[in-house]
Amino acid sequence: MSSVVVPFGIRTPGPLVISTDVDDQLLATLKEWSPTYLRLYHDDRGLSFNPARPRTYANTFEGFEFLDHQLPAIVATTAQMTSTIGGSNRTYEGTWTSLVASVVRGKRPAATRYLAAMYEGVAREIVLQKAGGGPIDDLRFQRMYNEVVPDATGQGRYILAAVSQYQVSTDVVVQSYGGPDVPDAETYLDEATVVEVDIDVLGSEIQIGGSS
Numbered sequence: 001m002s003s004v005v006v007p008f009g010i011r012t013p014g015p016l017v018i019s020t021d022v023d024d025q026l027l028a029t030l031k032e033w034s035p036t037y038l039r040l041y042h043d044d045r046g047l048s049f050n051p052a053r054p055r056t057y058a059n060t061f062e063g064f065e066f067l068d069h070q071l072p073a074i075v076a077t078t079a080q081m082t083s084t085i086g087g088s089n090r091t092y093e094g095t096w097t098s099l100v101a102s103v104v105r106g107k108r109p110a111a112t113r114y115l116a117a118m119y120e121g122v123a124r125e126i127v128l129q130k131a132g133g134g135p136i137d138d139l140r141f142q143r144m145y146n147e148v149v150p151d152a153t154g155q156g157r158y159i160l161a162a163v164s165q166y167q168v169s170t171d172v173v174v175q176s177y178g179g180p181d182v183p184d185a186e187t188y189l190d191e192a193t194v195v196e197v198d199i200d201v202l203g204s205e206i207q208i209g210g211s212s
Contacts, residue, residue, distance in 0.1 A: 035053055
């Protein structure tokens with residue numbers, strides 16, 4: 001039986017899942033399936049209007065950033081790791097809390113409430129039925145709640161975020177053994193000192209850092 005020999009000093013560090021990997025999986029799934037599920041909801045309920053597709057799919061870390069996006073918006077709040085199982089001789093499993101908010105704007109309270117409930121329900125169905133894979137090995141719906149968002153435009157509109165909370169399990173988030181045998185920082189060529197980075201995630205620009 002042949003074996004694979006890894007050259008000295010270049011062993012990989014092994015698997016690694018970060019919190020935004022979970023968010024990106026949820027957002028990618030919602031972006032792919034939302035048009036289909038909104039059409040099915042429209043046909044099943046016999047609606048007199050066609051629900052608009054979400055205009056934004058974004059990752060954020062605070063609810064106050066809801067207003068930074070074009071509405072209706074689907075916003076994933078950065079997953080928080082709540083528990084782990086693992087050790088020095090085994091890979092770590094992780095459990096995350098992930099929030100998905102459906103953010104809408106309406107002219108009247110009742111209509112706004114209905115739109116928020118509709119988008120949250122459709123998003124919840126998509127996540128539970130389609131979001132498995134990648135860093136998501138198991139997913140359970142825990143609860144939903146509403147957040148009223150102040151409208152700073154002065155146009156007399158109402159903004160509501162209907163938030164779904166999920167427990168997400170990842171079988172392998174990191175391993176505490178292995179990795180390279182020797183450091184090789186001298187072979188890493190960066191692009192000089194970086195103080196600000198723009199990253200495009202699912203069409204939404206994110207800025208990291210600031211000018212020095």
